[in-house]
Amino acid sequence: MTPHPTLRALLCLCGLLLPLTLPARNVDLATVPERRTVQLTIYNSEDLTLVRETRVVTFKQGINPLQFSWANTLIDPTSVDLRFREPRTGLEVLDTTFPHDKPQTLYWNVHSDADREATIEISYFTSGISWAADYLAIADPDERHLRLESFVRVRNQSGEDYENAQVRLVVGTINLVEKIAELAQVPVGRLNELKREEYRDLRQRAARKAMAPPAAPAMELSTGAMAADMAEMAPKEIVKEGLSEYFIYTIEGTETVPNGWAKRLRSFKADAVPMTVEYRYRPREYGDPLTRLYLLKNDTASKLGGTPLPDGLIRVFRANGHEGLSYLTTQNLKYVPIGDKIELNLGVDPAVVFELVKQKVYRDNFWLRIKGGNLYRKLGEDGLKLELDSQVAGWDEHTVYRQRIRNYSRKPIAVQIRRDYPGDVVFRSRLNPTLHDFQTVQFEAKIQAGEKAELDYEIILRQGYNQKQNRVELQTGEPGR
């Protein structure tokens, strides 16, 4: 293996040794034990990465000073930790010193009971390494299946080149509130009394605590890893495993991500994921237009479901049947747990025309308030005619609507409509509607290719004195008088 002159985090075994003193001299001699393995665990939601590296160091019997420096990187000096992996006994850190005259450097005095070669593990937290997921979906021309590919992109702005690193990505944001409360020694309910900086600091520390315990399995010391990778001709597997409340993706083999670079790897690929197309009118969710959606599920029946889908950009295309693609949309996919559904919003389809026509308005069931008092009388009852000093206090407002849908696409379409009706409302139709919630009516229609649908319904809004409830009542009947 070639030495890496670009390494900025250096470990030096000082050649001139003075027991229990610092080699604080201007003339220095050092050897540089190289990294054997390095593992990155990238915890995205806190801009925190746990680095574990192993190096092989030759110790002599007695006290050996070790220097570790990290100029121009984003390593947190308080997090640097030294452990002995092989052998585990006979070696001991006597002290750690942060010298005043050399920033971003520390010294360890290591006592060895014999002359030996040892494998040491140095771990620390750094910021500046991030990862993000992104997705590519290409639907078949007939829009029954789509190919979904998921990628992870690791970006290194940490100031340090990490070569041949094992990369582990933590998926999901874990709830840190309890850990923060524990650290701050206050009840959870009083966390909001903490200062903002203090809270941020505690949050970082809590994240570290959450990250540190799942210690990596003992790393293999294979120096031939790079050569083995070169022969690897298949795209790398990304192994996914659940851990507590979150998922860890481990990228097969090792990766080199130089400082400033980003690298994107395929996380999984699923061919022929079954999907359906649905048109939805849900103004609260999608705004006013009728929206076209691709619907699929993150489950095994859909050839997915191996892992939750982390947040990330998804680009959606459709194969246009002429060996080309049609660009449909780019959107942010929100974290999709295993078994949950995936909705891809494709916006308006110009081939489907969606129009609402107000056909008729009429009012009845008038109640009048007599002389501004507490007496109310219904119009037309008890000979109430020309009661002069009375005011309209309540009435029923009837509005007859026709929902027209024209399908000029080459396929039958399924349309789902949801409309909110606040107030005391009767929804009268023959559309077999259901209530999505107490004030939202939902109904569906299937429209064949080239066909038109006319869906009629009547809204009866009980106003003023007539309003007794705040809910929609569904009624089967012919709309209009």
Next chain:
Amino acid sequence: MNRIPLLYPLGLLLLLGAAPADVLARIKLTTLPVRERVEIQLDHPQIALVEEERIVPLVKGVNQVDFSWANTRIDPDTLVLRILAPTDAQALDAKVLSVSYPPNETALVWSVAASASGAARMRISYVLGGLSKEFHYRAVADRDEKTLNLAQYLRVGNAANEAYDDARFWAGVGERFEKPLGLNETKEVLLDRFAAVPVRKTYTCDPVQFGYLDRAQDKLNVPMHYVVKNAGGPLGREPLPEGKARIFQDDGQGGSAFLGEDHGAFTPPDDEWELYLGLARDISVRRTVDRNERQRIAGNLYRHEVTLKYEIENFKDTPVTLDIAESVRQIRNDLRGDNGRDPEWQLGDGTLRQPDPEKSDADQLLFHVDLPARAADGQAKKQIHTLRLTLNNEW
């Protein structure tokens, strides 16, 4: 290990060397795989998708393919590399292993593994900013304004800072076509031609939409339109995208006279495509409110009886149909103020009793009125029409 930088806009750069994959070599040997085929998809309303196909020589092992796009607005998040299935039997198997993004460069590097040395057909797709499209139309009416020859043009503007020698275009409507598109070039192509489509010339008065010619004299504007139904014959298969239309009329002497231009709205099949032609000065419509009375139903609840009168004269030598449009809500608001409620109304026994059911609803009314040509002595006969409305349950 082999590196193949793919350079854009110059082409595809194939770089052969022995540098490690992770460090950019300073000394490079490159080949330039040329574009075999380019498709520009303009079917999305805002976005242009470019797909280019290149044959990339690969050697057995891992190859680095560089793609860079100096001075162009490629959206790197949309870049998709697909290795097309080989056509011949002994073709190599190639797979994309990873993509690396070097710092401070508009470039990326694909790691591609090849099972054998040979050429792979790759398709690179990306969204490119700076390619614009617009539709426009040329409509030539025949002498008696019964049919129209309609030509639909597509104009593609290239401000993308990249030339395409021969690209296949698809605009979402019409046929696919193949044209070169140079740097900063604008290309206009005839996309479709619709011959002898039936056209209706309409004269419409609508106080809300078109207003008054002379408010003091109660004279309404009477704009003229050509109305083409996007249905039947060659039309109706696709929507007509929005775009400017230039309107001409056959002058009967082998030429055509320019009538004006208008912006045609997006028109789905079965809808009407309307082009404004200007105001008709030979049709005079005077609209007055002839009656406005209220009756108490009870307390503060009233019924209003309203009559609108139209005095219409046609000074033209030909009979025409006048369309009279009204908004009942506007009438109610004008006569008794806006109370925020929809009007509840019934048509009375005026001469205008049969609104066009297709174009009328709870608020809008549209009536068609036939107007004879002016008499032989030059006198236009004045026609009187009335619209009687009962506005119920107003307070």
